[in-house]
Every structure is written in structure tokens, then in C-alpha cells.
Amino acid sequence: MAGVLFECRDLTKAFGGVPVLKGISLAMDAGTVTALAGENGAGKSTMMKIASGQLRADRGEVLIEGQPLAHGDAHAAHRQGVAIVPQELASIMEMKVYENLFIGRELRSRAGILDRRAMVRRAAEQLAVFGVDIDPQAPMRSLSVGLRQLVEIAKSSSGGARVLMLDEPTSAISDREVERLYAVVDTLRKQGVAMLYTTHKMEEIRAIADRIVVLRDGGLVMDQPLTKVRDDDIVQAMIGRELEDLFPEVRPPGDEVGLEVAGLQVEGYGAPVDLTVRKGEIVGLAGLVGAGRTELLEAVFGVRRSSAGTVRVAGRAVRRNAPADSITRGMALVPEDRKGAGAVLTMNVLDNGSLPRLSSFTLGGWLRQRARGRVVKDAMSSVRLRSRGLGQSVGTLSGGNQQKVVLARWLTGHVDVLLLDEPTRGVDVGARSEIYRIITDLAASGMAVVMASSDMPEVLSLSHRAFVMRGGALVAELDRRQLSAPDVQETVFRLAAGLDSSRSPGAGADLVPTTSSPTEKDAR
Amino acid sequence: MTSQTTPQRNTAVESTGPTSTDRFSMAWFRDQLIRHAMVVVMLLIIAYFSYRSARFSTPDNLQTIAVAAAPFALIALGQTLVILTGGIDLSVGSIIALSAMSAAATVKGHPERLWLCVLVAMVVGLAAGSINGFLVAKVNVPPFIATLGMLTTASGLAYVIGHGAPINGLPTDFGKIANNQILGLQIPVVVMIVGIIAFALMMTRTSYGMRIYAVGGNPVAAQIAGVKTGRVLFSVYALSGLLAGLSGVMLASRVISGPPNLGEGYELDAIAAVVIGGASLLGGRGSVWGTALGLLLIQTLNNGLDILVVPAYWQSVIKGVLIVAAVAVDVWSARRRV
Numbered sequence: 001m002a003g004v005l006f007e008c009r010d011l012t013k014a015f016g017g018v019p020v021l022k023g024i025s026l027a028m029d030a031g032t033v034t035a036l037a038g039e040n041g042a043g044k045s046t047m048m049k050i051a052s053g054q055l056r057a058d059r060g061e062v063l064i065e066g067q068p069l070a071h072g073d074a075h076a077a078h079r080q081g082v083a084i085v086p087q088e089l090a091s092i093m094e095m096k097v098y099e100n101l102f103i104g105r106e107l108r109s110r111a112g113i114l115d116r117r118a119m120v121r122r123a124a125e126q127l128a129v130f131g132v133d134i135d136p137q138a139p140m141r142s143l144s145v146g147l148r149q150l151v152e153i154a155k156s157s158s159g160g161a162r163v164l165m166l167d168e169p170t171s172a173i174s175d176r177e178v179e180r181l182y183a184v185v186d187t188l189r190k191q192g193v194a195m196l197y198t199t200h201k202m203e204e205i206r207a208i209a210d211r212i213v214v215l216r217d218g219g220l221v222m223d224q225p226l227t228k229v230r231d232d233d234i235v236q237a238m239i240g241r242e243l244e245d246l247f248p249e250v251r252p253p254g255d256e257v258g259l260e261v262a263g264l265q266v267e268g269y270g271a272p273v274d275l276t277v278r279k280g281e282i283v284g285l286a287g288l289v290g291a292g293r294t295e296l297l298e299a300v301f302g303v304r305r306s307s308a309g310t311v312r313v314a315g316r317a318v319r320r321n322a323p324a325d326s327i328t329r330g331m332a333l334v335p336e337d338r339k340g341a342g343a344v345l346t347m348n349v350l351d352n353g354s355l356p357r358l359s360s361f362t363l364g365g366w367l368r369q370r371a372r373g374r375v376v377k378d379a380m381s382s383v384r385l386r387s388r389g390l391g392q393s394v395g396t397l398s399g400g401n402q403q404k405v406v407l408a409r410w411l412t413g414h415v416d417v418l419l420l421d422e423p424t425r426g427v428d429v430g431a432r433s434e435i436y437r438i439i440t441d442l443a444a445s446g447m448a449v450v451m452a453s454s455d456m457p458e459v460l461s462l463s464h465r466a467f468v469m470r471g472g473a474l475v476a477e478l479d480r481r482q483l484s485a486p487d488v489q490e491t492v493f494r495l496a497a498g499l500d501s502s503r504s505p506g507a508g509a510d511l512v513p514t515t516s517s518p519t520e521k522d523a524r
Numbered sequence: 525m526t527s528q529t530t531p532q533r534n535t536a537v538e539s540t541g542p543t544s545t546d547r548f549s550m551a552w553f554r555d556q557l558i559r560h561a562m563v564v565v566m567l568l569i570i571a572y573f574s575y576r577s578a579r580f581s582t583p584d585n586l587q588t589i590a591v592a593a594a595p596f597a598l599i600a601l602g603q604t605l606v607i608l609t610g611g612i613d614l615s616v617g618s619i620i621a622l623s624a625m626s627a628a629a630t631v632k633g634h635p636e637r638l639w640l641c642v643l644v645a646m647v648v649g650l651a652a653g654s655i656n657g658f659l660v661a662k663v664n665v666p667p668f669i670a671t672l673g674m675l676t677t678a679s680g681l682a683y684v685i686g687h688g689a690p691i692n693g694l695p696t697d698f699g700k701i702a703n704n705q706i707l708g709l710q711i712p713v714v715v716m717i718v719g720i721i722a723f724a725l726m727m728t729r730t731s732y733g734m735r736i737y738a739v740g741g742n743p744v745a746a747q748i749a750g751v752k753t754g755r756v757l758f759s760v761y762a763l764s765g766l767l768a769g770l771s772g773v774m775l776a777s778r779v780i781s782g783p784p785n786l787g788e789g790y791e792l793d794a795i796a797a798v799v800i801g802g803a804s805l806l807g808g809r810g811s812v813w814g815t816a817l818g819l820l821l822i823q824t825l826n827n828g829l830d831i832l833v834v835p836a837y838w839q840s841v842i843k844g845v846l847i848v849a850a851v852a853v854d855v856w857s858a859r860r861r862v
């Protein structure tokens with residue numbers, strides 16, 4: 001099955017005069033997986049878009065089995081067997097899951113009429129490979145980002161593609177689903193598909209790839225078989241310097257209460273939630289996709305309806321279901337879905353940066369341009385945003401840089417309670433360590449931080465305390481000591497999946513056992 | 525070939541923009557042409573009309589264009605805001621009729637108090653717009669449906685006020701509103717110029733303008749950022765109604781009567797002006813200056829074709845084709861810019 005299946009030669013691309021790709025050449029054999037790594041904005045997505053015909057290169061060519069790809073023609077690329085799972089998903093929300101899966105290659109009965117029954121059946125089979133429980137008849141809109149991602153992957157991988165581009169396919173899915181993705185990738189590899197796989201996670205590169213290619217500032221700086229390089233080499237190639245520790249030291253929390261949630265009844269979920277976070281404390285929320293972490297954070301902030309309960313920030317009650325009041329009281333939410341809920345992609349960095357605290361930048365309704373520019377610029381530099389300036393529209397920033405904008409825009413004013421939902425999704429290692437540093441610094445300065453994350457090491461290393469969520473309820477609490485136990489990952493997973501009810505009495509959805517967790521026994 | 529020396533990174537936010545094309549080079553010139561395709565189209569049309577008719581570019585004719593444009597300008601401004609939020613307001617034409625009739629009826633009753641009829645027209649417009657806003661923002665009726673309902677309702681009410689006939693025999697003083705001059709310009713023209721400048725400033729320099737862009741660009745994100753999306757939505761429809769009311773009284777004053785079919789179909793020209801100006805019907809993209817340019821294009825076309833005595837039905841055909849062509853050129857040039 002060997003032989004070069006995919007090749008690009010001297011790909012060059014500039015946006016508005018700024019070079020993004022500077023002559024990239026790369027060849028991939030059939031039945032191999034090549035990891036594509038690089039900082040946010042290095043040009044990874046741009047390269048994949050060119051390779052799949054969505055964008056036109058300024059110079060250079062793409063060859064599929066020696067046949068040149070028609071320039072900037074996604075249809076032709078598709079016919080030649082190139083498929084892509086884009087970083088920012090393009091699902092059709094108004095349609096059903098199976099319709100999304102079969103759009104463009106609908107199954108028809110002999111009479112030429114849509115054979116919905118067959119499509120539903122085939123869809124169920126394709127999704128079964130991932131072992132998740134997705135109803136093919138469910139509307140796409142009703143799925144979480146993670147599940148939508150899985151549907152997209154199923155769609156591209158089942159269409160008979162010979163070259164598959166996966167642009168950060170795991171950024172929105174939890175560890176368990178990642179395992180399934182690995183299995184799918186392996187199957188495709190055996191079938192002789194050549195895959196280019198973008199990720200920011202080292203474990204993934206190790207687990208899945210045969211070869212590593214690193215882009216930095218639009219140039220190709222590393223192309224090695226994976227066995228020949230160490231992790232540190234890869235990181236250094238990516239960021240052009242050595243990285244100190246990924247996780248900063250976590251400083252002890254204060255004593256005063258920063259956030260107090262009592263009996264908060266999130267609409268659509270069974271149990272009311274109690275949660276207290278001290279100033280300076282980072283509380284992690286772990287759980288599987290669909291455990292209700294996002295919903296809880298949204299309800300605390302007020303963008304999702306809650307029907308009962310109280311939320312207090314530094315002792316003062318916040319009106320429920322009123323995000324504007326939450327902001328005035330010092331709450332900030334960094335949502336999980338940056339494209340759908342985080343940034344306004346049509347607006348530029350400056351406007352996005354000033355949106356949450358507009359009134360602090362205005363005098364009688366008029367924007368104070370100079371002050372606004374200065375403050376937003378400071379906030380954006382504090383996360384090392386890479387942009388062409390404050391005037392660049394956020395839609396044209398790389399994915400990771402969009403995330404930085406969504407976080408940094410809160411830093412233009414005072415924050416008491418920081419609610420983070422997957423804060424480093426799709427963020428490169430360099431920037432991630434930066435964001436971790438920012439989070440711990442913010443906590444040390446007295447913020448109460450709640451962080452929902454599917455990235456285990458992140459929860460384990462940054463949290464003072466962590467809760468495991470299932471079915472909208474906090475089912476277990478782990479303290480710092482329990483979080484550093486050697487088999488804590490396993491424990492959290494069992495709790496999250498609800499496998500532990502025998503060992504942890506009362507860990508049902510309606511009870512909140514606190515320290516009676518099984519890790520006591522497992523800790524040394 | 526692990527890693528070489530760190531190349532120049534554009535880390536900071538302040539890194540500068542494109543530098544590849546030198547100023548005033550051939551490439552720069554071409555770039556500018558593409559970038560401002562709409563302005564180029566506009567200039568070509570003006571050049572053509574000036575070439576065909578000596579009367580076209582006289583100051584008198586410019587004034588004529590401006591006077592004709594004014595009532596459209598007001599509703600196009602309102603429409604710009606509505607479209608920026610991702611909505612549409614089909615009812616402005618009918619609101620013009622309703623407020624014109626209300627103004628005419630008021631003048632008939634109180635001929636000595638001119639300001640009263642202006643006030644009534646604006647209040648009527650504001651009320652109709654507020655109903656639209658309430659339906660869209662609070663009841664979640666799709667804008668298309670809500671304003672379509674208002675289109676029919678307001679038009680019906682306009683006929684009710686006149687008992688099915690125009691209101692005639694109004695005092696000649698009523699004509700002052702449209703025909704008196706300030707600094708040598710007729711009042712509607714002054715209102716138009718002030719309105720365009722004020723709205724352009726509002727959309728770029730105030731927090732209200734920014735909220736409108738945010739709601740249109742991504743309502744969920746806007747909400748999380750603390751924008752009261754419902755209020756913003758309500759306000760743009762209310763404002764659009766108010767401006768239609770003002771437009772209505774100016775139009776009625778120009779003809780010194782209250783025809784119940786006044787403003788019929790105006791909403792389409794207003795929408796066309798906004799879209800020609802580069803706004804996206806999906807919301808979040810567009811500008812007041814763009815709308816002004818679009819408006820100018822349509823009005824110039826109307827006027828120029830009139831001067832060349834092109835028959836009305838042919839005018840309609842030419843206008844339709846040119847509107848689509850103008851937007852197509854703009855879309856093409858936007859793509860080239862990437």
C-alpha cells in the first residue's frame with residue numbers, strides 16, 4: 001500500500017499582503033498518519049484548506065497520486081478523494097443528524113425518491129463505530145459541540161476519502177471519545193488512507209501519528225519520523241524556544257467566599273446545585289461530554305435559565321437570568337463554543353475586546369476611542385495575541401487566537417468570579433502555558449475561578465478542588481491530595497461514567513457525597 | 525532540522541498591516557479600484573449621464589436628486605439598523621402612508637399648529653415601529669412576518685383615516701415643511717444630511733452602534749457579553765418606524781395632501797440601497813456610508829433615466845439589472861480582497 005498518495009509543493013499564501021505560508025512542501029504515503037503541529041496562527045488550517053480545495057494558493061501545487069488538484073475547487077478535491085473535517089464545524093443546524101451525514105450523497109430508492117429509512121439505518125451504523133449514543137433522527141442543533149464534531153468526523157471518514165485532513169478533531173471531545181477516534185483513524189490507516197492530523201496535544205501525536213511536521217510562522221521547521229524526536233524537540237520547534245513548565249505553581253486560596261451558589265435549579269436538569277468557591281480558589285469541573293458542566297456555568301452566569309436558587313458574588317446577590325447584572329457584579333464567562341457563543345466574528349478585535357464592558361468605555365454613550373484602544377490593547381497583549389492589529393476582524397484570526405480574544409476581553413475590568421468553559425480548547429502549548437499562568441495569577445489576585453474542562457491534566461494540575469459532574473449534578477468532590485493520587489484519572493473517569501456507585505455509597509444523581517470518595521482508599 | 529533561530533515574530537497586537545503593495549504603484553492602483561468597486565460603478569454612471577445630457581450635472585439637477593432622495597434616505601437609515609441586526613422591515617412604506625394621513629388629518633383640524641402634525645406623524649411612526657419591535661424582540665415573531673403584518677395593517681389604517689380617499693384641501697402652509705429652506709437647502713435635504721452624519725457617527729462612535737453590530741454578528745455572544753439583545757432589537761424597529769413617520773410627513777407636505785397610497789413600495793428601494801451599500805442580510809455587516817452610497821446610486825439612476833426620457837417600464841428593467849450587477853461586483857471585489 002506504499003507510495004506517495006498526497007503531495008504539495010512549495011505552497012505559498014498571503015492574506016492581504018501578510019504571508020501565511022512560505023513555500024511548504026510535504027508528501028504523504030498511503031496508510032500513514034502525519035501529525036501537523038504548530039502554534040496558533042502558524043498556518044495549519046490554511047494549509048489544510050488549500051489541500052482540500054477551499055482556498056487557492058498564491059503559488060505551488062497540490063498533487064493527488066500525481067494528479068494536480070484543480071486550484072481552489074472543493075468539489076474537484078472531493079472527487080479526487082480529499083476530505084476535510086474543518087476546525088470550525090460546518091454542520092447544518094436545522095437538519096437532522098442523518099441528513100447532515102448524507103448531505104451531498106443522499107441515498108435514493110430505485111424510484112429516485114429519498115430513502116430516509118436506509119439513511120437512518122446507515123447513519124446509526126456509522127455512528128455506532130464511535131460507540132456514542134446519538135439518535136440519527138435528532139436535530140443537529142440539539143447536540144453538544146463534542147457530539148457534532150463526532151458526526152462531522154463520521155461524515156468525512158465514511159465517504160470513501162483516500163486523503164483525509166483532520167483539523168483539531170479532538171479539541172471538542174472528551175478522552176473517552178478520543179479513544180474511539182483513535183480506533184477509527186487506525187481502521188482508516190489500514191484501509192490505506194493518508195491522513196494529516198492537526199492537534200495541540202502531545203499525547204495525541206504520540207498515540208496516533210507516524211510522522212511529525214511542524215509549521216512555524218508559515219515555514220516548515222520540522223519533518224521527522226516520530227520515533228526520532230523527543231517531545232521537547234517538537235515543542236521547541238513549534239515555539240522557537242524552550243518551554244518552561246507547562247503548569248505554574250498553584251498558590252493557596254484565601255478564606256473569604258467569592259462565589260456562593262445555593263440550590264440553583266438549572267432548567268431541564270434534575271437536581272439543584274450547591275457550590276461555594278473561595279477567593280483565590282480554582283475549582284475544576286470534570287465529567288463526560290453532556291454531563292451538564294456547560295449548562296451549570298451558563299446558569300450561574302445567567303445566560304441559561306434557572307428556575308430557583310441564589311447566586312452570590314462576594315456576598316452580594318446577583319439577579320438570576322440576567323447576564324448584564326452578573327457582569328456588573330464582577331462575573332465573567334468564557335464559553336465553550338467560541339465561534340457560536342464567544343466572539344462576534346464579524347467584528348474586529350477592538351470591538352470584541354470592548355463589548356463586555358462597553359459602558360466603562362463610554363461617556364454619555366460616546367465611545368472613548370483612545371482609552372478603549374489602550375485598555376483593549378493591554379488586555380490582548382497580556383495573552384500575547386497574534387493579530388495584524390486591533391483592526392483585524394476576529395473571524396480571520398486563527399482558532400487559538402480567537403480563544404485568547406474571548407478570554408482577554410474580560411480582563412479590561414474588575415472580575416471577582418471567572419467562569420471558564422474549556423479555556424484552552426484548541427490553544428497551542430506555548431499559549432496554553434500562558435493561559436494557565438494567567439488563570440493562576442488571576443486566582444492569586446483574589447478571583448474565584450470555576451473551570452470546566454475535558455483536559456484531565458489541566459483539571460488535575462490547576463484545581464485546588466475538583467468536582468465530578470454527571471447528569472447535571474455534582475456527584476463527587478476531590479481535594480488537592482486526592483487530585484494528586486496516582487490513579488486519580490481512573491477514579492474520575494469511573495465517577496463520571498457512573499460506574500462507581502457500589503464503591504461510593506450514595507453517589508447517585510441526587511446526592512452529593514463530598515469526601516467519601518473512593519480515592520481515600522486508593523491514595524497512598 | 526529541528527529548530528533554527530527564532531525568526532521575526534509578529535507577536536504584538538500593534539504589528540502593522542499589509543505592506544506588499546507600494547503606494548501609487550500599478551498594483552496599488554488596481555487594488556484600490558477593486559476595493560472601492562462600488563464607488564467606481566457610481567462614477568461610471570455619473571460620467572455616462574453627464575456625457576449624454578448637459579442638464580444632468582447642473583446644480584439645479586443635483587438639488588432635484590437630493591430632494592428626491594431625502595424621504596428614501598430616512599427610511600434607508602432605519603432599514604440599515606434593522607438589517608444590521610439580521611432583520612428586515614417591510615412595513616416602512618405603509619408607515620409612511622399611515623403617518624402622512626395622520627399628519628394630513630391633524631393639519632386639517634389644527635391648521636395653525638404646523639409642529640403638531642409633524643409630532644403626530646412621528647408618534648404614529650414610532651408606535652407602529654414599536655409594535656414591530658415588540659413582536660420581534662419579545663414575542664419572537666420572525667421580522668419578515670411581523671413587518672409584513674404591519675405593512676398590510678398600516679396600509680389599511682391609512683385608508684381608514686381618509687375614508688378610502690385622499691385628504692385634500694389642506695392649507696398651503698403645510699407645504700412649508702418640505703419646501704422652506706435652511707442655508708439655501710430645502711428642509712428635507714438638510715434633515716437627510718444631518719441624519720446621515722448623525723447615524724454614521726452613532727454606528728461607529730457610540731456603544732449603541734456597537735451593540736447593534738454585535739447583536740447582528742452573533743446574538744449569543746452578544747448576550748454573554750452582557751448586551752441586552754431584546755432591547756437592541758426593539759429599539760431598531762422603533763427607530764425605523766419613527767424615521768418612516770418623519771419621511772411620511774415630509775412627503776405629504778411636498779404634495780400638500782394626504783394620499784393613502786403614499787410610499788407604496790418604498791421599502792424595496794430602501795432595502796436595495798442598504799444591500800447595494802454592502803450590508804449582509806444575515807446581519808452584522810454593513811455601514812451607514814455604504815447605504816448613503818447605495819441610495820445615491822439608485823437616485824442618480826432614477827434621475828438620469830428620467831432626463832434621458834427612458835420609458836418607465838424600461839427604467840424598471842435597467843434599475844433591476846444594475847442593482848444586481850452592482851452587488852455582484854461588490855461581492856466579487858470582496859472576494860478579491862481576501
Ligand SMILES: Nc1ncnc2c1ncn2[C@@H]1O[C@H](COP(=O)(O)OP(=O)(O)OP(=O)(O)O)[C@@H](O)[C@H]1O
Pocket residue numbers: 015016020038039040041042043044045046047087386387396397398399400401426428862
Ligand atoms: N481569511 C483570512 N483573512 C486574513 N487573515 C487570515 C485569514 N485566514 C487566516 N488568516 C491568518 O492566517 C494566519 C494562519 O491562520 P491559520 O488558521 O492557518 O492558523 P492555524 O495554524 O490553523 O492556527 P490554530 O492553531 O489557532 O488553529 C493567522 O495569522 C490568521 O490570522
Ligand SMILES: [Mg+2]
Pocket residue numbers: 044045046087167398399
Ligand atoms: Mg487552525
